[in-house]
Amino acid sequence: MHYEGNIIRPPSEANSILLQVxxxxxxxxxxxxxxxRGERFTIKKDDIIFEDIDFAAKYCRNQSRLFICDGDALIIPQKRLVPILERISQRLPWVERVGLYANTKSIRMKSDSELAELRQLGVKIAYMGLExxxxxxxxKINKGADSARMIxxxxKIRKAGIKLSITVLLGLAGRERSDIHAAETGRVLSAIDPExxxxxxLMLIPGTPMHKDFENGNFELITPDEMLRELGTMIATTQLTSGLFHANHASNYLPIRxxxxxxxxxxxxxxxxxxxxxxRLKPEYMRAL
Structure with a gap:
């Protein structure tokens, strides 16, 4: 497989075929x-992508799921994404689910019929960072969308029959807006009603704008207990029809499912x-991104 740069995938895709597109x-x-950071977004050439699919056809026969990397594969134009999914279907007929990352911009660029087409071609789950x-x-975090657009x-993507997994980030608003962040996140999650x-x-990463704000005294990182209180408020205010709310990522202090x-x-x-x-909470040295 031809991998370039950082390969990021959701925890639930740990055992999936990772196809970097x-x-x-x-x-x-x-x-x-x-x-x-510092990495220019590009779509890889079709011949390399197809070669990797052929590699998977030969060596990944025990994996029933495939995740399309990297940060936002849904942004790929439909005329290029459809042949990739068709190739996956042809060469990897045992793959039962294709997943990918999506953001509000890429979802907005797809019509309802295009999203439905992707669903028919095997895209059964999308991962979206609400935060x-x-x-x-x-x-403040420069997410590129407000809550109304997120909803x-x-x-829109749920209407297409594609399951949605939404990521939220405890501690993101600092201490001043902690309660608001938790309650408003519950409101938006309830409106979307994801699966x-x-x-x-939150773990601050050196070199990021948020880490610089922290160093300059413009952002206050909350304590583990305060993160737990945020999590409690989110769960208390999130109304899902039937969804799985988990906080069992390596960064979390208290595993919850x-x-x-x-x-x-x-x-x-x-x-x-x-x-x-x-x-007992997870000790700091055991936390990871």
Missing amino acids: TVGCSHNKCAFCGAY TGDDVTLK EMGK FVGALS AHLPRDREKTLALIASALEGKV
């Missing part, structure tokens, strides 16, 4: 993210016990 991220401006539902924080595009929500805990609404009260009780010191 793009290099970098089409947005690459988020203040907290250092994954693709927060707080418009003030969204603007609109989240609903999956993944909560990560909750089906909402079924597990809401049990999960809030667990968080309360942790805040009372009755449940």
Whole structure:
């Protein structure tokens, strides 16, 4: 396989075939993210992509899922993305699910019929970084969309029959807007009603604008307990029809996996016990991105 730069994939795609179709991220401006700093976004040449698919056909016969890397594969023009998916279907007929990252810009660029076509060609899940539902924080982190656009595009991709996994980031708003960040994120998640929500805990990355703000005293990193309180508020205010809300990423202090609404009260009780010191939190040295 031909890999270039950082290969980023969701935790749930750990056992998937990783097919790199793009290099970098089409947005690459988020203040907290250092994954693709200094990396120019490009779409790889078809012959290299097809060669990697052929490689997977020979050596990846035990993997039933495929994830298209990198930062925002949905941005690929339909006329190029469709042949790639057709090639996957032809050469890897055992692959049951194709996943990719999406953002509001790339979702907006696809028509309803184009998204439906991608679904028919095997794209069954998209991963979108909401990070927060707080418009003030969204603007500050340079996410490129407000909460209304997040809701609109989240609903759009779900309407196409593509499952949606949304990422949110604990601690992102600092101490001053912590409660607002948590409650507004619950509001936006409820409006979109995704199948999956993944909560990560902020880890400052040297060289990013947010890390520089922290060093200059313009951003206050909240404590583990405060992150847990944010998580509790998010879970309490998130109304899902039937979704999985998990906070079991390596960055989190307290692993949580909750089906909402079924597990809401049990999960809030667990968080309360942790805040009372009755449940041990993950030590700092064991956290990772």
